[in-house]
Amino acid sequence: xxxxxxxxxxxxxxxxDIDQMPSAYALSTTATPPPPLNSIFDMMPCDIIGGDQKAGxxxxxxxxxxxxxxxxxxxxxxxxxxxxxVGSQQQQTFVPSxxxxxxxxxxxxxxxxxxxxxxxxxxxSNEAGNDAFQQVKTxxxxxxxxxxxxxxxxxxxxxxxxxxxxPRFAFMTKSEVDHLDDGFRxxxxxxxxxxxxxxxxxxxxxxxxxCGVKKRVERSSDDSSIVVTTxxxxxxxxxxxxxxGSIGILTDSTGFGAATSSFVIPETQYxxxxxxxxxxxxxxxxTSNTSFSPTFSFHQRxxxxxxxxxxxxxxxxxIVPSQxxxxxxxx
DNA sequence: CGCGTTTGACCGGCGC
DNA sequence: GCGCCGGTCAAACGCG
Numbered sequence: 001x002x003x004x005x006x007x008x009x010x011x012x013x014x015x016x017d018i019d020q021m022p023s024a025y026a027l028s029t030t031a032t033p034p035p036p037l038n039s040i041f042d043m044m045p046c047d048i049i050g051g052d053q054k055a056g057x058x059x060x061x062x063x064x065x066x067x068x069x070x071x072x073x074x075x076x077x078x079x080x081x082x083x084x085x086v087g088s089q090q091q092q093t094f095v096p097s098x099x100x101x102x103x104x105x106x107x108x109x110x111x112x113x114x115x116x117x118x119x120x121x122x123x124x125s126n127e128a129g130n131d132a133f134q135q136v137k138t139x140x141x142x143x144x145x146x147x148x149x150x151x152x153x154x155x156x157x158x159x160x161x162x163x164x165x166x167p168r169f170a171f172m173t174k175s176e177v178d179h180l181d182d183g184f185r186x187x188x189x190x191x192x193x194x195x196x197x198x199x200x201x202x203x204x205x206x207x208x209x210x211c212g213v214k215k216r217v218e219r220s221s222d223d224s225s226i227v228v229t230t231x232x233x234x235x236x237x238x239x240x241x242x243x244x245g246s247i248g249i250l251t252d253s254t255g256f257g258a259a260t261s262s263f264v265i266p267e268t269q270y271x272x273x274x275x276x277x278x279x280x281x282x283x284x285x286x287t288s289n290t291s292f293s294p295t296f297s298f299h300q301r302x303x304x305x306x307x308x309x310x311x312x313x314x315x316x317x318x319i320v321p322s323q324x325x326x327x328x329x330x331x
Numbered sequence: 332c333g334c335g336t337t338t339g340a341c342c343g344g345c346g347c
Numbered sequence: 348g349c350g351c352c353g354g355t356c357a358a359a360c361g362c363g
Contacts, residue, residue, distance in 0.1 A: 332363105333362105333363095334361105334362090334363095335360105335361085335362085335363105336359100336360080336361075336362095337358100337359080337360075337361090338357100338358095338359085338360100339356105339357100339358095339359105340355100340356085340357095340358105341354105341355080341356075341357105342353105342354085342355080342356095343352100343353095343354090343355105344351105344352090344353085344354105345350105345351085345352090345353105346349105346350095346351085346352105347348105347349090347350090347351100
């Protein structure tokens, strides 16, 4: 665990090296480079992103409590498992909107100014994403995989049907290690040079049979110490590695995607939230999926919460610097 | 030998 | 229509 902090998103302006990213990311860095971050457990979720590249909807959320609670989980999945959904009416909704109209949240990355760090989660969802989510849930996954497999041999099957994109979840971490250990086994299937970035982007796929979860890993061109990991899809199996006897993942809803299927926030709201961070005390993110129900609730500081425990034990300080816990940097 | 990585080619979407 | 670009495939290769 390392120091972390939310980086206030700068005003929406232009694109950046990560503008190729389907969604937005908030900065996450760890203040203590050594030892290198080599586990997702060391990362701090930070924000939620949404949408695919087209209907890219995204939004930042205050994840202070996520960070805090997450600190007690053996893994991100544990964390989700330990944080059942609470309430659903207050949840903010990310509404898909053209990525071009969105502020380039990647700008956030352009401000690695804060020495302290944080990890950030981004997730994406849109209609297609939701559809994809439904597909997974209904077992159409194999079909899609098959489609992928034969994509090269057979020509386009459904030309007019856009390829559906799984909901995505992105982390940003400050790490010397590109490929973070998140408890699952990944097989690298591709690597591409990233435009405007000296660092390549690596593509990984979950090696478990039938599991179509993918993830991309790349470094920020602005700050080579920042690693952006984007998860796509849902695991349909428990984590093969279950540190500290973690519960593993339920088969019907285990991926990040599930968590993001309902992250829909109107662009305007997103813009607001993008600058709210810790100043926005209540943002619950929920999902319609009951088995996998991460709820990011930040409306209050519970003295008996794991977050408080962390705080009391001085752990929180490592996660969220005092400056970030106080006043959000607006604009 | 099995598994993972590397890498060039290919495909499809999208903007101009 | 063309070119760019992100994403994927799959053969070759490396490693334990």
